[in-house]
Amino acid sequence: MEVVPEPGRRRTRLLVAYDGTDFSGFARSPGAHTVMATLGDAVELVVRRPVDLVGAGRTDAGVHGWGQVVSGDLPADTDLADLQRRVNKLCGGEVVIRSAQWADQGFDARYSATSRTYRYHVWNDPVPHPLASRTSWHVGRPLELWAMQAAGDPLIGQHDFSSFCRKPKVDPDRPPPSLVRRLHTMRWKRLGHTPMLRFEITASSFCHQMVRSIVGTCVDIGAGKRTPGEMAGILRARDRAAAPTVAPPHGLVLWDVGYDGERWDA
Numbered sequence: 355m356e357v358v359p360e361p362g363r364r365r366t367r368l369l370v371a372y373d374g375t376d377f378s379g380f381a382r383s384p385g386a387h388t389v390m391a392t393l394g395d396a397v398e399l400v401v402r403r404p405v406d407l408v409g410a411g412r413t414d415a416g417v418h419g420w421g422q423v424v425s426g427d428l429p430a431d432t433d434l435a436d437l438q439r440r441v442n443k444l445c446g447g448e449v450v451i452r453s454a455q456w457a458d459q460g461f462d463a464r465y466s467a468t469s470r471t472y473r474y475h476v477w478n479d480p481v482p483h484p485l486a487s488r489t490s491w492h493v494g495r496p497l498e499l500w501a502m503q504a505a506g507d508p509l510i511g512q513h514d515f516s517s518f519c520r521k522p523k524v525d526p527d528r529p530p531p532s533l534v535r536r537l538h539t540m541r542w543k544r545l546g547h548t549p550m551l552r553f554e555i556t557a558s559s560f561c562h563q564m565v566r567s568i569v570g571t572c573v574d575i576g577a578g579k580r581t582p583g584e585m586a587g588i589l590r591a592r593d594r595a596a597a598p599t600v601a602p603p604h605g606l607v608l609w610d611v612g613y614d615g616e617r618w619d620a
Contacts, residue, residue, distance in 0.1 A: 368425070369453040371449075372448060375416060396440075443585075451557065470610070477491065490550065509568065510539070515564055567601075569584050
């Protein structure tokens with residue numbers, strides 16, 4: 355249902371980046387240092403009134419954001435350039451508004467999104483990289499990149515990703531939510547001639563821990579603990595125990611949110 359802004363307010367679209375290392379996740383939580391609490395408090399301080407903000411995705415504790423999108427209704431006379439400058443100063447670099455613009459009244463950062471893209475970085479070298487330790491997973495054992503790439507082929511398309519998703523908590527009187535998702539692209543690459551490996555994945559949306567579980571399974575395959583051919587069976591199992599390795603959160607970045615076309619599950 356389309357929500358119309360209150361009189362005197364306009365829908366705003368913010369492009370937000372943050373280092374998630376020291377945050378207890380994205381969403382507001384009582385008594386916790388979260389991205390949304392930091393951003394929301396700063397915005398409210400600038401516009402001098404309560405603001406209800408919505409994010410495109412709820413990243414976990416330690417996960418970073420580069421292309422997070424946030425929407426909300428601000429006073430219609432807000433100077434967005436000034437808002438951006440003042441909020442960035444208040445947040446001290448932990449959270450940054452990369453751009454701010456007015457949006458159509460029906461725009462919703464979460465429900466208008468048609469795709470999400472995440473990146474994950476693995477530093478694959480016996481020696482750790484101290485300057486990349488907050489944003490990449492150090493894996494000292496050699497990884498076979500071709501095997502990790504081949505492992506992703508069975509995941510492309512629309513599937514039930516229960517094997518890779520943390521089981522959601524549901525009301526006993528309600529049916530469990532669907533864990534069917536449509537995965538558009540998935541690939542691994544080496545950055546130049548360095549030990550840094552980059553994983554990029556785009557899907558309609560993701561369930562809890564889905565990306566980190568896929569990364570963890572791919573790393574197991576690259577390390578020779580499993581074979582690329584096992585991935586199809588893991589997917590078909592629809593059993594969380596089939597993919598137990600979960601990559602740590604600090605290597606993950608919400609890279610981009612797409613709004614082109616229609617939601618696949620509309």
